[in-house]
Amino acid sequence: MRVLLVDAFPMVRAALTGLIEQHFSGAQVQGVDNVAAARAALAQAMPRLVLLDLKVDGGFELLQQIHREHLLLPVVVVSGSDDTEDALQALGAGAMGYVPQRCDLDTLVQALQLVLAGGTYVPPLKRLVDEAPAPRVEQAQPDWAHLPLTPRQKHVLHLLTQGLSNKLIARELGVSVDTVKDHVAAVLKALGVSSRTQAVVVATQKR
Numbered sequence: 001m002r003v004l005l006v007d008a009f010p011m012v013r014a015a016l017t018g019l020i021e022q023h024f025s026g027a028q029v030q031g032v033d034n035v036a037a038a039r040a041a042l043a044q045a046m047p048r049l050v051l052l053d054l055k056v057d058g059g060f061e062l063l064q065q066i067h068r069e070h071l072l073l074p075v076v077v078v079s080g081s082d083d084t085e086d087a088l089q090a091l092g093a094g095a096m097g098y099v100p101q102r103c104d105l106d107t108l109v110q111a112l113q114l115v116l117a118g119g120t121y122v123p124p125l126k127r128l129v130d131e132a133p134a135p136r137v138e139q140a141q142p143d144w145a146h147l148p149l150t151p152r153q154k155h156v157l158h159l160l161t162q163g164l165s166n167k168l169i170a171r172e173l174g175v176s177v178d179t180v181k182d183h184v185a186a187v188l189k190a191l192g193v194s195s196r197t198q199a200v201v202v203a204t205q206k207r
Contacts (some may be wrong), residue, residue: 002047005031005039007057007078012101016051016078023109034060035134050114052073067094074115078108087123088095091197097121118165122200147203148190156183161200 003020004044007013013031020027024116030047032038035058040047041047052075054060066075074098087098096115099108100123111121149157159169193199 001027002045003027003029003049003051003095004033004038004041004047005029005051006033006056006059006062007051007053008033010111012053016111019105019108024112027028037181038062043064046070046073049073049112051078052095053077054079054086060089060093063093063095066087076115076121088201091120091122091201094195094197096197098123114163117163118167119163119195120160120200121163122161122197127185142169149187151207153190156180157187157199157203160184160187160196161203168187 001024003024004207005013005016005020007016010033013033017029020029027119032041033054033056038050039062040054043126050066050073052059052063054063054077056062063077065072066073074096074205075094077087077095078099078101078103079086079090081165087100090098097111097120099121114121135177147154154166155173156169159172164172166180166184169184170177171179184199188194188196188199191199191202192200
């Protein structure tokens, strides 16, 4: 598994490289410190995952470019900022995960595992400022009575917020993947959003 790591600081790149190689067997990490080098790496060989610090000059534009040109390439933002607006901006631009650097290593590993499985990792946005610990993956399903969703759609949205892929949601519900796709499409339409990530962001803000 090839991983492209974009971060301006050598110590951060070294730490993240060691973490990924330790927890993901066979991972090969290519670390670069600027957007031009990242674009060159993407042109040479497509990675399985991109880790990006948006503080790199042009980082946000790179995120948008990857989302536009390589829709299926997941990007996880690993940021020194724990500001809620920064997280929402990154997720809205197409990131499949946002992990503040202050999070513990287990949280980062969990986030990468979720994204690599086709899910989305969203930190507890309403509590980032309070520096609360990340929640466990298994949570009680919120009511979301104010959202224009059927009970089944609320269940699907709940599973989306847990980072589950369509395949895993289908297994959880005992239905086909195509049925899950129909449910997800209905959720996106009801919430007025265009992506799974945006749906998760809306749901997280309205808990």
